[in-house]
Amino acid sequence: MFWFHGVPGWGWFAMSLGTLFFWVLLIAAGILLARVLTRGAGHSQAPGGTGRPTPEQLLAERFARGEIDEDEYRRRLSVLRQGPGRPER
Numbered sequence: 784m785f786w787f788h789g790v791p792g793w794g795w796f797a798m799s800l801g802t803l804f805f806w807v808l809l810i811a812a813g814i815l816l817a818r819v820l821t822r823g824a825g826h827s828q829a830p831g832g833t834g835r836p837t838p839e840q841l842l843a844e845r846f847a848r849g850e851i852d853e854d855e856y857r858r859r860l861s862v863l864r865q866g867p868g869r870p871e872r
Contacts, residue, residue, distance in 0.1 A: 838863050 836844070839860065846856040 842851075842856060842859055842863065845851050846853070851859070
């Protein structure tokens with residue numbers, strides 16, 4: 784290890800502060816990288832934080848991709864919103 788001889792007190796303070804700043808930046812970058820990698824493929828989360836899209840969101844994505852037409856989208860959306868056990872009108 785190389786020791787600096789004759790560095791005034793403010794020099795030691797500046798080196799210490801620089802080292803602290805370096806480690807804070809390194810740790811923050813690691814945390815941000817971990818968050819980006821664990822976030823997933825950009826799907827929005829369902830209420831409750833399950834990490835999976837809701838059935839309505841999946842249906843909207845299928846409609847946006849053109850897999851289903853507007854009539855089918857509205858029919859399926861009304862079925863989803865009726866809930867289980869309710870009679871269909």
